[in-house]
Amino acid sequence: MRTIIFLIKKEFLQIFRDKFIGKAIFGIPIVQMLILVPAITFEIKSARLCIIDNDMTTESRGLISKLEGSPFFSIVQATSSGKEANDLLYGNKTDLVLHIPQEFGRDLGLGKSAKVMASVNAINAMTAQLSWAYLSGVIRDYNIDIIVSANPAAAVMMASPSITYRYWYNEMLNYRHYMLPGILVILVMAIGFILAGLNMVREKEIGTIEQINVTPVKKYQFVTAKMIPFLVIGLIDLAIGLGIGKLLFDIPFEGSLFLLFLCSAFFLVAALGMALFLSTISGTQQQFMFMAFFFVIIFILMSGIFTPLESMPLWAQKIDLLNPVAYLMRIYRMIMLKGSTFVDIGRDIFSLAAIAVVFTTLAINRYRKTA
DSSP, rough: OOHHHHHHHHHHHHHHHHHHHHHHHHHHHHHHHHHHHHHHHOOOEEEEEEEEEESSSHHHHHHHHHTTTOOEEEEEEEOOOOOHHHHHTTTTTTTEEEEEOTTHHHHHHOOOOOOOEEEESSSSHHHHHHHHHHHHHHHHHHHHHHHHHHOHHHHHTTTTOOOOOOOOOOOTOOOHHHHHHHHHHHHHIIIIIIIIHHHHHHHHTTHHHHHHHHOOOOOHHHHHHHHHHHHHHOOOOOOOHHHHHHHHHHOOSOOOHHHHHHHHEEEEHHHHHHHHHHHHTTTSHHHHHHHHHHHHHOOOOOTTSSSOOSOOOOOHHHHHOOOOOHHHHHHHHHIIIIIOHEEEEEEHHHHHHHHHHHHHHHHHHOOOOOO
C-alpha cells in the first residue's frame, strides 16, 4: 500500500509538471461547458421562408399574415416568380418556399379544398422535418379559422375530446436539458481516456517509465497508481461541469449526486483501463491518438447523444453492449432528469463495472516491465 501511495504522489507531481496537461485538466471543462451548452441545439427558432403569392387575394394575404405572426418563421421575401424563389432555395438563402396558386382564394370561397405547395431544403433532414411540421401546423390552424368564419355552426361539428397533456422529466422540452448530460460524458471521457493515455505514452517516449521498470514494483501497483490520479481529476472536472451547468444554465438535477459520482467512477476506471491498454501497444503519442480517435468517435456517435439507441439497427445495438459511453449517457440522463435510483439503473451500473474489470485486467496483463 505504501508503494502505491508513493507512486500516486509521483504521478500527481508529474501530471502538474507538464504545463499542457495541467492547464487542459481544468481548462477543458470550463471552455467545453461555456461553448457547447449554449451552442448545441436542434431547436428551430426562425426558419427562413419565401412565399410565392400568385393569388393576391384576401385569403392568401390572411395566410401570409398568419405565417408572419408565427415565431418559427422569418419571411425573407414574397414574390410571384417561381424561378426567383427557386434561386433563393438553391442559393441557401431560404429554407422553405411556399407556393400559393391563383385558385387559392376562389376555391376557399366556393368551399372547396384549396391546395398549396411547399418546397423544403432537406439537406439537413431533421431541420427539414421540423420546419415542415411547423408550416403544416400554421396552415392547419388557418384552415380551421376559415371554416369557422364561413360557418360558425361548423365549430360545434368540429368539436373533439379535450386532451390534457404533460411532458414528464423535461416539461419545457428544453433541448439543453437533454444535451448537457451528454456533454458531461464527453468531458469525463476526455480526461479519463485521452489525457491518461497520452501521459503514459509520453513517459515511454522520454524514458522516465524505465526508472519504474527497474524497481520491484508490481504491475498491478503501477497500473493502479496510473489510474487513481486521473480518476480523481476526472471526478473534479465532473464537479466543475455540474457547477457551471447549474449556476449558469439552471440545469435540473433530480437524483442522487453520490450515485452520479459512483457511476462516473466506474466509467472512469473502464476508460482508464482501456486507455492504458492502448498505451501499452502504442510506441508514440501519434499512434495512441490515432487509435484513441477511432474508438472515441465510435463510442460517442453510438452512445445515443444525438439519436436514440432504439433507432439503431439490431447489430449496432448488440455492439453497443460493449460501449461504456452508452451506459454512462443513459445513467446521467436518468439520474439528472428523472431522479432514478440504483434500482432503476442497476443493470447499467453492473455493466459498467464489468467493462471496468475487463479493461483494467487487460491493461495489467498487457503491461510489460522491460529494463
